[in-house]
Amino acid sequence: CVFAMEEADKTAPSVTDRYYTRWYKTDMKGKPCEDHCILQHSNRICLITLAETHPILQNGRKIKNINYKISDGCSRLNNKVSGKSKRGGQFLTEFAPLCRITCTDNMEYTVFSCIRGRLLEVNEDILKHPDLLLEKPSTDGYIAVILPKLEESKSITNGLLTREQYEEVVSKRTSQQQEPC
């Protein structure tokens, strides 16, 4: 069969663009520039990732350590779900911490859930290869997968910014000549 040929420079949207909507939470918990990006699939599943403006991704920072153990009693690595209904997954609220990331300059950052829902999995690959998080923050370097409740799948994004609003926030930031994050 004959395929329609495309331009050598791919103009078609990427996998992420085709199936996911990007939502943003800027200055998480009031900490400047700690922006999160939430990828919401049309089937309501959400991936939590670092937005490209997050301090971890700036100034050639390197990662020293990623820790999914968020308290003595609770580690996101112990999360287990079973069955179609994903029984047993930890239930997260907007401000539930997912992991703490320490950079080589000893700055520590906490990544938060940003949305309410059941934790399905965390990305264990970034433990072995922290560079994934730096190189592909919005794909292979995701932090966690969360399944919002069916009845909340529309409302969970209420407090979040669209891509457009996020870009506005970022450009305002640069024009105000803030301290670089």
Add this chain to the structure above:
Amino acid sequence: MLSLKEKDRPIIRKLLDAGCCGRCVLRFCCVGKYSSYQLSIEDINKQLLAFLSEADDQPSCEASDPTQTEDPPSKKLKLETLQAGDDGGTETLTANAEPKVQSEICVACLGVLQDFCDQSYTTQLQVCDAVRKGEYQFDSLMLAVSLPAQLSVREHSCWLHVKKEAEKSMCLDKEDLVQVKDAFKWATQGMVGKDLGASVLTNSGFEVSVGFTHAETDGDCHFRATTCSDCFKPTKNKASVFTRMAVVKALEKISDQKFLNYPCPPVHPATRCTPLDTTLQHASVFIARYNKFSRELPQTPWVIDGERRMEGSVEELIAGPLLSSFRADFNFSSSGREDVDVRTLGNGRPFAMELLNPHRARFNKAEIRQLQETINTSSDKIRVRDLQIVTEAMGRMKEGEEEKTKTYSALIWTKKPLTHTDLDFIKNIKLKVDQKTPLRVLHRRPLAVRQRVIHSMSASFLDTHHFKLQLHTQAGYIKEFVHGDFGRTKPNLCALMDSEVDILELDVE
């Protein structure tokens, strides 16, 4: 001839005394010959009495042809001596009493195996007339019988009543008894089949269900609700906790001693069972293969939150022409499925279309070819081949869905500019891929890592950013193998080629 054996005598006597009907007596004697049940109830009773009185005259003679019995006579004689020794006086007393057949309603079957096995019920009053009224087309049918749960309780009570004799005759375990259900079918199927001009089979696409209730004795089931409370747990879908299965389970658990609070043999009922309406179910299944030539056609209607995402579907395009010929609802099932934007070429994907209760189910070859033609001319987005009608259930469609190998053809884009030699490594590569449940289906499937085998791959260069990839694989998610699904499918083509790659088109062949 009833095929009764010498050792059955005490059982027959006890059951008749207890108020069992002739057919139930045959059941307890494990008579497995259909024709015995097809005699009229009067004839059965007559023969039973004759058999017993024969025994009173000459104890060693048998009612049936001696060649039909399985046990050698010598063994039988020995058993009898044993029996007489064991029971002493009481046994002889019963044996000498005048045997009689109760004309009342049977304590064991509550009348199911009495009047309801007569012509007046089966062919005229209920069953056959209901079938005729339904105006169905059929060559064969199966009978389904639903009985009140308390029959199991009564059965158990009768069983305990004759257990001592039965165990001595060595023939019996409770499981060996002929079920009321089976006795009913054996007694009636000949009449029904003859009357309707169809063969009555154990499995047929046309199911005729008869049922009975008996309100008077519904309380029989409540006998052990307190002792066996764990067997009678309420479930949300059931109207009563005393389902037949729950009762059977409780009876398996209960000790004979405890059960004996319930009268043994069971008490005489005042009324016989009430027959339920006869219901008819006609299933027939079309199987075939389909091709899908469109990248904008889902396999089944695509509806999210009650809103339609895309017009049409393979299912509807196939069902439309069929339904106008059948006036029936349907179930669509297929061996796997492809995405909306994936074409299915080659031999096509096997599917089954089960029609629910169609009134017409007889088609000759020419008519089926015509139906297929109608489907194929009605749309150019799909094509159906090998359409045929089967009566078997759909189960086999899903068999081997996981193991089957498939050939796919994909158009791949790479970010990194390609040379011909960049594709060399793909030749005859054999891979085991670990695939976490793809994110796009994770909302409806359990999270797991599944191993998929890629048996072989080949690539043909198109231009510096595109190539065509042929894959021969175990069924799986090809798109995820290409783009990696956020690194959740490993290895993936992105990693293998050390470049961002994407899948632009996919065909199943």
